Amino acid sequence: MIQLLLLPAALLIALVFGIPLIRYCWLSVHANSVVTGLVAIPNHGANWLRLFNDERFWQDSAQTARFAFVSVSLELLLALAIALLLDQRWRGRGVVRAITLLPWALPTTVMALGWRWIFNTPYGPIEQLAVLFRLPPLNILSNPDITWLATVVGDVWKTTPFVALILLAGLQTIPNDLYEAFYLEGGNPRAAFFKVTLPLLQPYLLLGLLFRLAQAFGVFDLIQVMTGGGPASSTESLALYAYLNAMRFLDFGYSATVMIGSFLLLVFICLFSWLVIYQTRHLRGVFK
Amino acid sequence: MIRTRKLWITALLLWSLAPLLWQVYTSFCSNESLLHTLTDHQSRWTLENYRQVLTANPPFWRYLLNSALVGITSTGLTLLIAIPAAYSLVKVPRNVARGAKLFLLGAALFPYVLLFLALLELARNLNLGNNLLALSFPYTALSMPLAVLLLSSAFRDLPSELEEAARVEGLGLWQRLRWVLIPLIAPATASTAILVFLFSWNEYPIALTWISSADLLTLPVAIARIAGSSVYSIPYGAYAAATVLGALPLLLLVIIFQRQIVSGLTQGAIKG
Amino acid sequence: MNRRTGWGLALFLVLTSLAVLTSWALSLRPIRINVLMPASFADQTTELVRKFNADHTGKINLRVTRGPLETEAVSDLAISSLLLGKSPFDALLIDVTWLPKYAAAGWLAPLDPWIDQQAIDSLAPGAQLGNSYKDQIYRWPLVADMGLLYWRTDLMKEPPKTPQELLEISQRIQQEGRVPYGYVWQGRQYEGLSCVFLEVLDGFGGKWLTPGTDIVGLNSPASQKAASWLRKLISSGVSPKAVINYAENETLQLFKSGDAALMRNWPYAWGEVQKTNSPIKGKVGVTTMVAAPGHKSTATLGSWGFSILKGSSNPDAAAEVIAFLTSTYAQKQLFLKNSYTPTKAELFNDPELLAKSTILPILAEALQSTEQRPQTPLYAQISDVLQRQLSSILTGKSNVNTAMDRAQRNTEQILLAAGET
Numbered sequence: 001m002i003q004l005l006l007l008p009a010a011l012l013i014a015l016v017f018g019i020p021l022i023r024y025c026w027l028s029v030h031a032n033s034v035v036t037g038l039v040a041i042p043n044h045g046a047n048w049l050r051l052f053n054d055e056r057f058w059q060d061s062a063q064t065a066r067f068a069f070v071s072v073s074l075e076l077l078l079a080l081a082i083a084l085l086l087d088q089r090w091r092g093r094g095v096v097r098a099i100t101l102l103p104w105a106l107p108t109t110v111m112a113l114g115w116r117w118i119f120n121t122p123y124g125p126i127e128q129l130a131v132l133f134r135l136p137p138l139n140i141l142s143n144p145d146i147t148w149l150a151t152v153v154g155d156v157w158k159t160t161p162f163v164a165l166i167l168l169a170g171l172q173t174i175p176n177d178l179y180e181a182f183y184l185e186g187g188n189p190r191a192a193f194f195k196v197t198l199p200l201l202q203p204y205l206l207l208g209l210l211f212r213l214a215q216a217f218g219v220f221d222l223i224q225v226m227t228g229g230g231p232a233s234s235t236e237s238l239a240l241y242a243y244l245n246a247m248r249f250l251d252f253g254y255s256a257t258v259m260i261g262s263f264l265l266l267v268f269i270c271l272f273s274w275l276v277i278y279q280t281r282h283l284r285g286v287f288k
Numbered sequence: 289m290i291r292t293r294k295l296w297i298t299a300l301l302l303w304s305l306a307p308l309l310w311q312v313y314t315s316f317c318s319n320e321s322l323l324h325t326l327t328d329h330q331s332r333w334t335l336e337n338y339r340q341v342l343t344a345n346p347p348f349w350r351y352l353l354n355s356a357l358v359g360i361t362s363t364g365l366t367l368l369i370a371i372p373a374a375y376s377l378v379k380v381p382r383n384v385a386r387g388a389k390l391f392l393l394g395a396a397l398f399p400y401v402l403l404f405l406a407l408l409e410l411a412r413n414l415n416l417g418n419n420l421l422a423l424s425f426p427y428t429a430l431s432m433p434l435a436v437l438l439l440s441s442a443f444r445d446l447p448s449e450l451e452e453a454a455r456v457e458g459l460g461l462w463q464r465l466r467w468v469l470i471p472l473i474a475p476a477t478a479s480t481a482i483l484v485f486l487f488s489w490n491e492y493p494i495a496l497t498w499i500s501s502a503d504l505l506t507l508p509v510a511i512a513r514i515a516g517s518s519v520y521s522i523p524y525g526a527y528a529a530a531t532v533l534g535a536l537p538l539l540l541l542v543i544i545f546q547r548q549i550v551s552g553l554t555q556g557a558i559k560g
Numbered sequence: 561m562n563r564r565t566g567w568g569l570a571l572f573l574v575l576t577s578l579a580v581l582t583s584w585a586l587s588l589r590p591i592r593i594n595v596l597m598p599a600s601f602a603d604q605t606t607e608l609v610r611k612f613n614a615d616h617t618g619k620i621n622l623r624v625t626r627g628p629l630e631t632e633a634v635s636d637l638a639i640s641s642l643l644l645g646k647s648p649f650d651a652l653l654i655d656v657t658w659l660p661k662y663a664a665a666g667w668l669a670p671l672d673p674w675i676d677q678q679a680i681d682s683l684a685p686g687a688q689l690g691n692s693y694k695d696q697i698y699r700w701p702l703v704a705d706m707g708l709l710y711w712r713t714d715l716m717k718e719p720p721k722t723p724q725e726l727l728e729i730s731q732r733i734q735q736e737g738r739v740p741y742g743y744v745w746q747g748r749q750y751e752g753l754s755c756v757f758l759e760v761l762d763g764f765g766g767k768w769l770t771p772g773t774d775i776v777g778l779n780s781p782a783s784q785k786a787a788s789w790l791r792k793l794i795s796s797g798v799s800p801k802a803v804i805n806y807a808e809n810e811t812l813q814l815f816k817s818g819d820a821a822l823m824r825n826w827p828y829a830w831g832e833v834q835k836t837n838s839p840i841k842g843k844v845g846v847t848t849m850v851a852a853p854g855h856k857s858t859a860t861l862g863s864w865g866f867s868i869l870k871g872s873s874n875p876d877a878a879a880e881v882i883a884f885l886t887s888t889y890a891q892k893q894l895f896l897k898n899s900y901t902p903t904k905a906e907l908f909n910d911p912e913l914l915a916k917s918t919i920l921p922i923l924a925e926a927l928q929s930t931e932q933r934p935q936t937p938l939y940a941q942i943s944d945v946l947q948r949q950l951s952s953i954l955t956g957k958s959n960v961n962t963a964m965d966r967a968q969r970n971t972e973q974i975l976l977a978a979g980e981t
Contacts, residue, residue, distance in 0.1 A: 005372035016429035020406030035978040098546040107490040107508040142805040218399025221492040232749040417644030500641030
């Protein structure tokens with residue numbers, strides 16, 4: 001009887017997560033595009049063959065991975081600092097905490113548009129600062145080598161508060177007695193951070209890492225509004241490529257293939273990161 | 289120590305606020321003054337950008353209203369389904385619950401943007417396109433994993449004697465839920481509700497593909513749509529005014545509920 | 561039981577009479593036609609729309625949905641509304657390159673019931689192109705658009721005719737120190753670059769895609785010459801390095817400020833350089849793109865036209881709307897107010913228009929030599945491939961041969977993948 005209460009939730013999740021994944025698998029072995037008149041015809045793995053030979057897919061994969069790793073690492077570092085700061089007791093903490101949360105609460109597209117203006121050449125504030133320091137124009141949003149860094153800034157600004165919240169949660173689970181005991185044994189704050197805080201925070205760091213890695217790997221809103229994938233596709237993410245394939249090129253079979261391909265890559269990357277973390281922890285244990 | 293902390297706090301505030309303040313500043317500037325740095329005071333400040341955004345067709349507050357509607361219905365629906373589910377997750381055998389939680393965690397981690405194509409097909413087949421209320425259906429489903437995780441950890445934290453006592457008193461399942469358990473998890477419910485509301489308010493790819501009628505756009509899509517730049521001028525002042533107006537409701541929300549947001553994540557997110 | 565039947569009967573009666581009443585009211589209400597246009601077109605047709613609605617009070621109510629400003633965003637909006645099933649639009653204003661895609665997807669209604677041979681013959685030659693797919697007419701042009709070469713009459717006597725001349729004239733003027741740059745064009749990785757390349761490619765006698773076949777000509781000698789020439793424009797300093805990030809707007813800005821001797825742009829730029837605040841007002845001539853000796857000079861066709869959606873419940877009313885918006889009267893208004901190039905042949909000889917604008921004969925001539933971008937539903941993909949490789953050539957990331965070979969290979973792959981199905 002009580003299990004019945006799970007039913008609506010389970011049904012909804014199956015409908016919205018399960019059916020699409022099955023549908024994508026099916027679509028990925030069919031040609032379903034504008035050329036077939038939007039009708040599905042089996043094409044015996046031609047989509048997958050195309051995926052392996054598609055330079056754009058692999059370039060986007062590399063770009064997405066670069067974006068995800070750089071922004072998630074920065075977010076974890078920054079979030080750790082912010083969480084440590086917010087975990088202490090000081091006057092006005094509540095207000096600062098609310099302000100810190102604000103970037104995370106805003107719709108991504110709102111600030112993506114804002115960043116476009118901030119990085120605008122030549123009228124945006126960054127360029128005007130550059131003029132002030134007599135630097136040449138930076139052309140941040142039109143230089144394929146650096147535009148992705150601007151998207152990283154946008155992502156870090158927006159999602160660091162979220163990671164900070166998770167880490168703050170972790171910090172608050174560490175009992176104060178542990179620190180007191182550590183100090184009694186003659187430890188200093190620095191050592192306390194590395195010997196007590198970090199090890200106990202590890203599951204939270206791992207959770208933040210996985211959560212953000214998965215989200216950053218699916219980055220879409222920010223890129224679509226801020227750069228549209230440009231300049232010269234240098235910021236195009238896998239999700240945007242899949243979107244373009246479906247909505248602009250009207251190639252649903254291939255779009256589904258790209259999506260499963262990106263999903264598999266993501267699973268691979270998550271497993272890989274987890275293994276690396278697990279291994280290093282293991283090694284550290286050996287050397288101790 | 290105190291000095292460095294103050295420094296850090298200032299840096300943090302600057303980092304969080306500077307981009308927003310720049311938008312606020314831009315929104316009050318006339319377009320000419322944005323393009324030519326040397327403009328006299330008279331022609332610098334203007335409310336024209338706000339007037340333009342608020343008198344556009346449809347006016348900007350329409351999008352705020354749409355987003356609020358979707359947010360409220362999705363939040364209500366999510367709680368309605370997630371609370372019973374979370375409760376029963378505490379009652380089912382331990383190994384089933386663990387499996388279900390792992391599954392839910394996987395779903396919560398899933399980059400949902402990859403679902404848009406299939407969801408678009410779903411919308412076409414079920415005729416759900418261009419319908420604000422229908423948007424709450426995918427939103428509810430997408431928020432479900434996290435909501436169930438958060439709420440079930442709140443249920444588990446309740447001492448089991450409480451429910452036992454209520455049962456002895458002769459209260460049925462619904463009465464126990466209604467009069468004993470749900471009031472007790474109210475804080476967790478509040479923070480879950482805020483998270484779901486924020487998600488629905490901010491969601492972009494699905495709203496982008498499910499809504500094509502201009503009157504029904506939600507805020508994120510409407511903002512993205514005005515992003516396409518014009519051939520003849522750079523209406524950044526109007527953009528900025530739109531971003532400021534779009535940010536205001538959330539600013540209020542965060543200021544009012546920041547305690548709930550923080551405690552919600554600190555209490556349940558990870559233990560679940 | 562009896563009472564319930566009575567209630568049921570009453571309810572039934574009320575509902576039926578309501579239905580009858582509404583359908584009666586609906587039949588009295590004017591037919592509503594909703595047309596999606598990019599923002600600039602929507603803004604500039606408001607007066608025409610008002611006039612149409614005044615003329616058709618009680619019969620047809622025309623509503624224009626003001627789409628986004630960016631071309632691609634308009635297409636995204638139209639496509640997502642079409643994919644959703646019930647599109648709120650009756651007609652769309654579409655770009656020439658979208659037509660094969662939309663038609664192949666089965667979204668457009670053939671216009672044959674409303675368009676006869678006489679109407680087609682009344683169009684200027686270039687405007688007749690790009691309206692049909694597989695011999696069915698699906699689109700009726702609102703405005704003609706083609707790539708033009710703008711030149712400064714105060715800096716040279718005659719505009720360059722060949723690529724070599726263009727280089728020489730530019731370099732001479734630059735050496736004399738009269739302008740910092742010779743020639744500005746659209747070099748950013750986007751659709752404009754494909755348009756630029758098509759003109760140069762044709763000028764060297766090449767073909768991007770032979771119509772009706774899958775024969776790709778991107779690694780042909782002509783194509784390599786074309787790409788090398790574009791690269792040389794930048795490396796020799798004739799074009800500023802920054803053109804690799806230029807779209808129409810940036811190009812126009814630089815040319816309008818008087819810093820360049822030549823510019824490739826669309827007809828709208830004419831109105832801009834002739835504005836009273838323009839420092840080069842009255843010093844600009846217009847011609848078509850350069851071509852190597854022995855080859856024809858061409859202009860990339862880029863035009864907007866109306867299509868009726870298959871899902872429209874009032875195609876006849878929609879056709880009436882389109883007929884009005886593309887009528888001689890409307891085109892005259894649009895040309896005089898917004899310098900939209902007309903599509904009707906007779907207007908190019910209209911004394912009133914000729915008196916207002918000296919550029920009309922040149923536009924008519926350019927319309928004679930327009931060239932279309934490949935007409936395939938896969939155009940967006942193959943254009944993207946080309947832009948990618950051209951951009952890597954212009955930025956110096958890869959050399960011409962490798963990049964054009966890769967463009968050729970990738971294009972063939974796309975066509976092959978589609979052909980196998």
